[in-house]
Amino acid sequence: MMRPWILPLLLVLCGSFVAVGLVRSGSPGTAAGLLPVFLALAGVNSPLIFPRSVGAAEAQRRSAVDGRPVIYWRPGCKYCIRLRVRLGRSAHRLHWVDIWRDPAGAAAVRAANDGNETVPTVVVAGRPRTNPDVEWVRQQLSRSM
Template structure:
């Protein structure tokens, strides 16, 4: 669990250190600005930005029932973040599997990518697509 939060925590610590340095130099406005920038970065890199993850088995079961795509992702992945932000509210119409929390999800990604854990991997109608273009994914949701 800590592994999922390491990058956001690191961002927050660096932001606090930078803000403390600015305060020591007599620049409280710069300190607040830096702290806000790093705080936003920490939130963007955290698992909080993604819809609630389910297990790979549950995602596949749900996908078979409703036909929605399954997205395998991991916290801190910039390509996952790009997909998530470009999908906007549509992201909630997909089933998300955090491969750092679900070993079966990681195994499914390795099987689809030839042994790598390359994410995001989107499975549409049983067909895996590694790091697809967000516009293509949006089209699949229509």
Template sequence: MRAWTLPLMLAGSGLALAALRLAGGSPAGAAVILLAFGAPAVLLSPLAFPASVTDAEARRRSAADGRPIVYWRAGCRFCLRLRFRLGRAARRAHWVDIWRDPEGAASVRAAAGGDETVPTVVLAGVPHVNPDPAWLRGQLPR
């Protein structure tokens, strides 16, 4: 649920402010406010990321197909930067939301010296904490 807290607060605030603008007779202002609050709400929500799987499932799939595992959490600006720099190639990795999967969070802590530093990418069994998106794009299978 905490992954949705900030996006829901943004969306609710935007709706309230837009309703005030609309009641004041400014439909254009209401539309601008909805866009200004709605876009960040979507970007900071889990909707901006490929579907998450569990840590165990990601490890199983990665062993079978050689794709990297990306550990992330909603609201993380570094995860968002990685996701958008990868573009459509992001689908060629297995994504694990550490807020939804305690085993995933434990894997990140093991890789990052006890911290839950995300994004953490595991490629061929080797963890890389907050890797350069261009480097990761080059490592993704075609």
């Protein structure tokens, strides 16, 4: 499954080319400062910052048992990244479904969003909410405890 890694790999390659060009032109300090920026952007846009994804069926089963929300997401989505970062440590208590890895998850998102794969889509007790406020997600998580 290379699709989630395309953007991070492009960022690493571009950053490397820019850094090499800067070093060759006599600006190693600028290259040393710029390369970490590209690497940080690659890391933020990679699937690595998200908790381990499960399949849609497994996430729905777990949610039915513990009442925690299911979050449908995809790598590279700035709204998903924002939600993930703002949730902080509590993000690991939610059920995450990568719609690029799970066709059933993508179908669930399309069903909730008039045929569009708009993420993040958060489902609580069978009710979907697209791009919700982080405080609302925290409230739903605290209710499930």
